[in-house]
Amino acid sequence: MKRAKxxxxxxxxxLLLLGLCFREDVLASSLTSLPSLSKAGIxxxxxxxxxxxxxxxxxxxxxxxxxIRFESTDGSTWDNLFCKNGxxxxxxxxxxxxxxxxxxxxxxxxxxxxxxxxxxxxxxxxNVGECHGENVTMRIWLExxxxxxxxxxxxxxxxxxxxxxxxxxVIDIKGLLWIKVRFAYYDSKGNPLNVKGxxxxxxxxxxQGFYLADETEHIYLTKEADARIVYDARTEAIWSARRGSEPxxxxxxxxSEGWVxxxxxxxxxxxxxxxxxxxxxxxxxxxxxxxxKKWPDNFVNDTSSTYNNWHGASRxxxxxxxxWNTSEFGYTANVPCHLSKVGDLVVKKMxxxxxxxxxxAEFTVYRWKNNTWSEFKKMNWVKKTGSYLLEGxxxxxxxxxxxxxVETKNPAGxxxxxxxxxxxxxEGMQTIHLEAENTRKTGSLKIKKTEENSGKAxxxxxxxxxxxxxxxxxxxxxxxxxxxxxxxxxxxxxxxAFKDGLEYGTYLVRETAAPNGYVLDPTEKKITIGExxxxxxxxxxxxxxxxxLQKVSQGDGKVxxxxxxxxxxxxxxxxxxxxxxxNGKIELKGLLDGVWYYQETASPEGFLLDSTCREFVVENxxxxxxxxxxxxxxxxxxxxxxxxxxxxxxxRISGAKLVLKDMDGNxxxxxxxxxxxxxxxxxxKPGSYVLVEEAAPDGYLAAEPVSFVLEAKQEVQxxxxxxxxCETLTITKKIxxxxxxxxxxNPTFLFSVKGKDLYGKEHxxxxxxxxxxxxxxxxxxxxxYTEQSVQIxxxxxxxxxxxxxxxxxxxxxxxxxxxxxxxxxKLEEPAYGKDPARVFSVSVNLCGHPKESEVVxxxxxYRWDDYGHNSIVKNRIPVE
Numbered sequence: 096m097k098r099a100k101x102x103x104x105x106x107x108x109x110l111l112l113l114g115l116c117f118r119e120d121v122l123a124s125s126l127t128s129l130p131s132l133s134k135a136g137i138x139x140x141x142x143x144x145x146x147x148x149x150x151x152x153x154x155x156x157x158x159x160x161x162x163i164r165f166e167s168t169d170g171s172t173w174d175n176l177f178c179k180n181g182x183x184x185x186x187x188x189x190x191x192x193x194x195x196x197x198x199x200x201x202x203x204x205x206x207x208x209x210x211x212x213x214x215x216x217x218x219x220x221x222n223v224g225e226c227h228g229e230n231v232t233m234r235i236w237l238e239x240x241x242x243x244x245x246x247x248x249x250x251x252x253x254x255x256x257x258x259x260x261x262x263x264x265v266i267d268i269k270g271l272l273w274i275k276v277r278f279a280y281y282d283s284k285g286n287p288l289n290v291k292g293x294x295x296x297x298x299x300x301x302x303q304g305f306y307l308a309d310e311t312e313h314i315y316l317t318k319e320a321d322a323r324i325v326y327d328a329r330t331e332a333i334w335s336a337r338r339g340s341e342p343x344x345x346x347x348x349x350x351s352e353g354w355v356x357x358x359x360x361x362x363x364x365x366x367x368x369x370x371x372x373x374x375x376x377x378x379x380x381x382x383x384x385x386x387x388k389k390w391p392d393n394f395v396n397d398t399s400s401t402y403n404n405w406h407g408a409s410r411x412x413x414x415x416x417x418x419w420n421t422s423e424f425g426y427t428a429n430v431p432c433h434l435s436k437v438g439d440l441v442v443k444k445m446x447x448x449x450x451x452x453x454x455x456a457e458f459t460v461y462r463w464k465n466n467t468w469s470e471f472k473k474m475n476w477v478k479k480t481g482s483y484l485l486e487g488x489x490x491x492x493x494x495x496x497x498x499x500x501v502e503t504k505n506p507a508g509x510x511x512x513x514x515x516x517x518x519x520x521x522e523g524m525q526t527i528h529l530e531a532e533n534t535r536k537t538g539s540l541k542i543k544k545t546e547e548n549s550g551k552a553x554x555x556x557x558x559x560x561x562x563x564x565x566x567x568x569x570x571x572x573x574x575x576x577x578x579x580x581x582x583x584x585x586x587x588x589x590x591x592a593f594k595d596g597l598e599y600g601t602y603l604v605r606e607t608a609a610p611n612g613y614v615l616d617p618t619e620k621k622i623t624i625g626e627x628x629x630x631x632x633x634x635x636x637x638x639x640x641x642x643x644l645q646k647v648s649q650g651d652g653k654v655x656x657x658x659x660x661x662x663x664x665x666x667x668x669x670x671x672x673x674x675x676x677x678n679g680k681i682e683l684k685g686l687l688d689g690v691w692y693y694q695e696t697a698s699p700e701g702f703l704l705d706s707t708c709r710e711f712v713v714e715n716x717x718x719x720x721x722x723x724x725x726x727x728x729x730x731x732x733x734x735x736x737x738x739x740x741x742x743x744x745x746x747r748i749s750g751a752k753l754v755l756k757d758m759d760g761n762x763x764x765x766x767x768x769x770x771x772x773x774x775x776x777x778x779x780k781p782g783s784y785v786l787v788e789e790a791a792p793d794g795y796l797a798a799e800p801v802s803f804v805l806e807a808k809q810e811v812q813x814x815x816x817x818x819x820x821c822e823t824l825t826i827t828k829k830i831x832x833x834x835x836x837x838x839x840x841n842p843t844f845l846f847s848v849k850g851k852d853l854y855g856k857e858h859x860x861x862x863x864x865x866x867x868x869x870x871x872x873x874x875x876x877x878x879x880y881t882e883q884s885v886q887i888x889x890x891x892x893x894x895x896x897x898x899x900x901x902x903x904x905x906x907x908x909x910x911x912x913x914x915x916x917x918x919x920x921k922l923e924e925p926a927y928g929k930d931p932a933r934v935f936s937v938s939v940n941l942c943g944h945p946k947e948s949e950v951v952x953x954x955x956x957y958r959w960d961d962y963g964h965n966s967i968v969k970n971r972i973p974v975e
């Protein structure tokens with residue numbers, strides 16, 4: 096009885112160009128003497144009502160999804176000579192296989208079966224069925240054959256043809272006596288795959304045979320097939336010993352009298368297909384044929400031959416469209432009876448999002464009995480297929496073959512419920528595919544953002560949740576690679592940010608943007624979200640950034656109050672002028688991101704304005720990369736030095752009492768000059784000042800007050816006050832003691848000193864001296880001269896002071912001498928009555944701090960009258 100599944104049949108035909116060289120009647124009689132398969136004890140006769148083990152269900156099926164590749168292990172080619180020439184000369188390929196691709200030859204190929212190609216050629220079919228939930232790939236290996244004996248140049252008389260035609264898939268041979276074929280099965284990765292299955296060899300015509308090289312489980316055939324198919328113990332081959340019921344004595348795939356079904360288990364089956372009439376010539380189990388075919392003895396070379404003058408594929412001359420088609424072997428997907436109802440349950444457990452297979456679940460199969468569900472069996476995880484499997488479920492294990500599968504345990508990290516009913520109600524092995532999806536468990540993260548100290552909620556803080564190591568599903572699918580950003584959060588007006596649906600794994604939570612005016616929190620927090628910590632709350636604090644501008648005095652670092660600074664932003668969001676406080680500081684907090692500038696607009700008194708425009712950048716709350724930035728701006732003050740020097744030598748002089756006053760007469764500073772250096776004053780307010788000398792040093796005249804303007808600049812400004820030295824001039828009068836007449840009175844002489852100081856200022860001094868009797872007595876020298884001196888003190892230094900003796904009675908000036916700084920010029924000869932100024936010119940140089948300055952006037956008495964000596968009032972009159 097045919098199976099319910101769509102029947103595809105795989106035709107394996109051995110095509111003969113000519114009958115065998117053995118006599119048909121002899122061969123027939125030798126075959127008929129052989130026992131049937133049932134009598135030989137290797138076959139079991141079944142009827143259409145029989146039921147065989149449905150677990151042996153797999154058989155390769157050629158369908159619309161099947162693809163074929165023509166390959167070899169060593170690069171040997173499918174030369175396609177037979178197909179190309181046959182199609183070119185007689186259209187045989189497109190006639191016999193209408194679906195054949197005779198242009199690209201994608202589903203039909205042939206090769207010349209040379210000795211060197213044995214065991215190397217194969218055709219690979221993908222998607223030929225399913226076994227235990229896996230797609231099956233089949234390779235047909237063409238391992239061995241026996242060729243026609245041909246003369247040189249005719250090697251392509253024989254051919255092997257493989258085609259994939261969804262109505263007539265075929266392996267065909269031309270000219271060969273036999274061919275050995277291995278059907279091998281592989282999974283999708285190319286690994287050998289063990290299967291439980293069956294082959295039903297159909298269309299076994301008269302005298303054809305086959306040999307099963309691998310162990311089989313059972314052989315089944317109908318009563319009709321058992322009557323015509325025999326077993327040869329010598330060759331262990333199965334043969335068709337009688338003609339079939341078809342008109343030509345053969346059989347067709349639809350006629351079960353030609354069917355032989357065998358079951359097997361393994362990853363391959365090897366068979367040998369023998370040409371008709373070769374039974375007695377087979378050498379033994381799996382052996383070859385002793386009497387080979389020869390060219391041209393076994394071939395007919397006339398136009399009546401169906402082979403139509405075939406001289407080899409390369410020498411084709413025929414035009415008949417069916418040049419080769421005689422008897423053939425084949426197999427079908429049917430069986431001559433019923434298969435028991437058996438099922439494999441395959442549940443693919445998938446991640447609802449990634450669709451990846453998930454292990455770790457538990458699936459329990461329940462069966463329906465006595466009007467209730469009861470536990471039947473647990474399913475098993477199959478790592479290779481990534482699915483859960485329960486094999487060999489019989490319909491009899493439950494009433495009416497009714498079952499239910501329930502997910503009784505979720506995989507770790509997943510949630511959800513799932514169940515599905517199914518039935519085992521089809522003959523043979525059915526694979527039931529079900530899909531169950533679970534949703535990954537996820538966690539949540541809550542971030543609270545507050546201000547440091549105050550606890551005030553802060554909005555606008557941005558965070559990245561970064562994978563610390565790859566975030567994967569339970570089975571390793573990467574959801575987020577290491578360091579990938581899994582989420583971005585921003586705090587709301589309540590200072591909170593929330594992320595739900597966060598995948599299980601370890602993360603780093605990093606603040607990427609602080610609220611405006613706040614410093615970015617550099618703390619990076621690691622969290623692990625999992626079964627035990629699905630909801631996590633983190634708290635971050637921010638503090639306002641802080642900018643401190645410190646104003647100090649250059650050099651000593653003294654803080655400066657009152658310096659004004661213009662502070663503004665590039666975008667105009669802030670624009671103010673602020674002054675430094677008592678600590679010399681301006682402090683700003685909570686500066687917004689952007690470019691900031693500050694510039695001094697007013698400096699403290701005594702300090703110079705620093706008009707430099709400076710800038711800093713606030714980014715992510717940090718000021719030039721810092722949470723707090725302190726800058727120090729130094730102000731340089733004025734630098735004043737006051738020099739007290741000798742007007743003549745330029746050398747510093749000490750001992751002067753000096754006072755510096757401002758324009759309002761206020762004393763700014765006072766000091767006594769020293770000789771080691773100038774007096775220095777720092778950081779005076781620019782403006783007008785007066786330097787006053789309150790007391791001059793000994794030997795100097797007090798200088799005139801010096802007014803000056805102190806400019807606002809960094810360079811040292813110097814004010815110099817010069818003092819003129821005060822010199823002493825000694826004037827000595829020398830006369831003869833015996834010329835004095837005391838009765839006439841005390842001799843008195845008058846002098847004047849007149850000249851300009853080094854500044855060009857004129858000075859006049861007058862003095863006199865009187866001789867007394869007592870002095871004369873004491874001072875008269877051995878030459879009889881007595882002298883008397885007078886000193887003029889405080890004469891400002893000058894280089895040409897003129898000294899004159901005034902004219903007096905009785906005495907005339909006879910001679911003038913002096914110290915080395917005294918210059919005397921004799922103008923006239925002395926004589927009685929002449930004015931001394933006419934006789935001598937006397938100049939005294941009071942520069943250079945002379946140790947002594949003295950002018951000596953020597954007089955001679957020339958009158959002896961009895962009136963007084965002179966009438967000059969005795970006084971000293973300095974004229975400046």
